[in-house]
Amino acid sequence: MSLLREIRFTLNGVERRLSVPITMTALAMLRDVLNMTGTKYGCGEGECGACTILVDGQTVNSCIMFAVDCDGREVKTIEGVAADEQWRPLREALVEHGGVQCGFCTPGMVVQASHVLSKNPHADHHAIKRGLEGNLCRCTGYKKIIDAVAAVAGEQEVVP
Amino acid sequence: MSAIERYELPDTVEQAAEILRGGDVTVLAGGTDLMPQMQAGRVAFGKVLMNVRRCAGLAGIAVEAGRIRIGALTTITDLLEHDLIRRHLPVLSDAADKFASGQIRNMGTVGGNICNASPAGDTLVPLLVLDAEVELVSKPDGHLAIRQLPLRDFFSGPGRTARRPDELLTAVLVPMPPPGFRAGFAKLGIRPALDISIVSVAVGGVVADGTIAGARVAFGAVGPRPLRGTGTEAALEGQPLAQALIEAAACTARDEVTPIDDLRATAWYRREMIHSLTKKVLTDVAAA
Ligand SMILES: Cc1cc2nc3c(=O)[nH]c(=O)nc-3n(C[C@H](O)[C@H](O)[C@H](O)COP(=O)(O)OP(=O)(O)OC[C@H]3O[C@@H](n4cnc5c(N)ncnc54)[C@H](O)[C@@H]3O)c2cc1C
Ligand code: FES
């Protein structure tokens, strides 16, 4: 049996407190312990971005993060981003532009895109492409996803 | 499966050094090397896992006595975005820009990149050209002992360094480059993002009236550790940075490296690519 450690953190704004094995990944904690299955397991090696979450406002690959390292921090998953009205236009743009096909990459894509737009609300095509380079999609060919994010960035530009 | 008996979360460097003194400690920073290595069964963890995230004094970038002090916990994203780095050490922010993906850059630290000691580590090659030193802290006999070591003497092989098991890497110290200093970095991967360097090259030096002085060259992924290209440096030193010199230096670079065949590339290909990248970086440095 692996050594357990009690940790406390906020998950999508709610205080959580639980015991996790020291070597467990943050992704396994979210999916298998907390039943938050929005965050996906793609490669398990930091290569595909399906497991992207926000920790203290920075996106990370939860599949290579130690769950114990969530202790004392602010964790936000796709469930939190999806519930945030601020990102409704992003979700709608992805649907409108056909940026979702099988949908497996979508949670990670949305979390990363929200982060890219938070850092750079007027991101152009190039910046969006660079920002999403850690997220693989096997279906769409990326263009539709990038167009969707660009449409949101373009819209935000109109608002002073 | 896990043999870890204790998890530690020190608040200070002193506490961390005390824990390290106890022996058999694995240091955890961003975990982007440790977690995949653990899952692949490629790393044997010590009895103690010590997460240094809360350790005061390991974060931040500041100018200190004519050098830029980059704390061990500085993330690759910090290197990319921090004003001091962009202004004084642009070759380092450029290397950060070519590093993995946004998510990995947010997690991975400079201290982790250095201590992991991959011959392909992307911050290591520019740091070698910048004549960086590492700061190592231990507590051998109840007192904190701090030593500084040139980065070029730090690496001894893949994943092996001069860091003693009781030492914590606290910072990397980079001398403020002299006026007229220019540097460049190039990395070859199969795609721009998320690729380990097949080879990489950094070059630096003071360019005045078209002549290069204090030339520094470093190569990644062509040997068991990232290394300085002393032959290429000698070929460049004090010479006018013209087309003929650039071609000659690129040939010297190709001939002085001794890469191996592995799953990413053959030795022959690596040598040819060292030639191309050295030429490219020197051309950029000459034109800057
Ligand atoms: C998908 C993916 C892509 C990657 N792409 C790149 C890339 O493009 N370029 C590149 O160079 N690397 C790349 N890496 C490797 C890795 O991200 C970097 O080496 C990173 O900088 C490691 O930092 P970390 O904080 O995550 O290290 P950790 O995994 O926490 O630690 C790495 C090693 O250093 C030791 N250590 C860490 N900090 C200290 C300290 N302060 N004192 C003593 N020992 C310490 C640890 O014990 C461990 O042995 C990639 C990794 C992944 C998973
Ligand atoms: S599952 Fe984490 S990056 Fe692929």
Ligand code: FES
């Ligand atoms: S929609 Fe299927 S992987 Fe992206």
